[in-house]
Amino acid sequence: MNKPMIAGNWKMNMLQSEAMAFFKDLAEKTKNVTHLDTIDGVICPPATLLGLLSDAARTAKIELGAQNCHWEPKGAFTGEISPAMIKDLGVKYTIIGHSERRQYFAETDESVNKRMLAALGAGLVPIVCIGEYLEDRKAGRTQAVIQSQVKSLLSSQSMSPHVVLAYEPVWAIGTGLAATPAQAEEVHALIRGMLIEALGASATKIRILYGGSMSPGNVAELLAMPNIDGGLIGGASLKPADYFSLLEAGIARALTIAR
Numbered sequence: 297m298n299k300p301m302i303a304g305n306w307k308m309n310m311l312q313s314e315a316m317a318f319f320k321d322l323a324e325k326t327k328n329v330t331h332l333d334t335i336d337g338v339i340c341p342p343a344t345l346l347g348l349l350s351d352a353a354r355t356a357k358i359e360l361g362a363q364n365c366h367w368e369p370k371g372a373f374t375g376e377i378s379p380a381m382i383k384d385l386g387v388k389y390t391i392i393g394h395s396e397r398r399q400y401f402a403e404t405d406e407s408v409n410k411r412m413l414a415a416l417g418a419g420l421v422p423i424v425c426i427g428e429y430l431e432d433r434k435a436g437r438t439q440a441v442i443q444s445q446v447k448s449l450l451s452s453q454s455m456s457p458h459v460v461l462a463y464e465p466v467w468a469i470g471t472g473l474a475a476t477p478a479q480a481e482e483v484h485a486l487i488r489g490m491l492i493e494a495l496g497a498s499a500t501k502i503r504i505l506y507g508g509s510m511s512p513g514n515v516a517e518l519l520a521m522p523n524i525d526g527g528l529i530g531g532a533s534l535k536p537a538d539y540f541s542l543l544e545a546g547i548a549r550a551l552t553i554a555r
């Protein structure tokens with residue numbers, strides 16, 4: 297297992313006052329935690345909050361990430377945000393290709409690749425999401441869907457240990473019905489195998505996060521799997537106490553590996 301990453305995806309939630317209150321509470325909790333540097337804690341708020349939260353995140357010892365970025369550096373793309381604009385705010389990460397973007401905003405494997413390439417070019421760390429729909433799983437197509445998504449990412453020639461992948465089965469997102477550790481590990485091992493086959497041993501360093509109803513109740517058993525390097529968390533990242541529990545689970549896992 298690699299250095300665990302516990303990344304919160306706030307989606308379209310939180311106003312300024314709520315976000316500041318979250319980080320004030322979180323900073324109180326992380327203040328006396330000694331091994332926070334054994335993991336990467338990240339929160340991806342709406343872009344409107346990225347500038348506002350930079351000091352608060354630093355105090356809480358958490359990095360910030362955006363939820364999307366465009367592939368062009370600038371220009372006539374109303375409503376979009378460039379990787380350079382995100383970088384300009386001191387932000388290190390950006391989510392790319394979340395299933396909600398694919399489902400509601402016509403994101404495709406091709407546009408995901410373009411965004412990933414642009415993010416890397418600007419020095420951001422992309423957290424690239426893949427995952428199958430419930431119909432795919434029911435029809436026994438999980439493996440084929442994942443293989444096709446990973447193949448597309450590999451075709452961009454930009455996969456490297458700088459990229460973070462997130463396996464998010466769409467049926468587990470926001471449903472309270474997480475994949476079992478065995479179900480998740482099966483897919484993570486498939487992804488890992490493909491990455492190693494294409495890129496060699498360096499691919500063992502690519503972090504593969506699990507996302508989909510991860511919570512303080514199931515985080516330890518999911519992180520115990522050899523190919524699960526952390527989590528991308530929606531609902532449970534909105535409450536400081538829950539998110540902090542997830543950070544603690546990440547630290548506990550990191551310390552077990554270090555031993």
Ligand code: 13P
Pocket residue numbers: 305394464468469470471472507508509510528529530531532
């Ligand atoms: P939930 O943790 O709310 O299921 O959301 C997962 C997700 O979509 C994170 O990107």
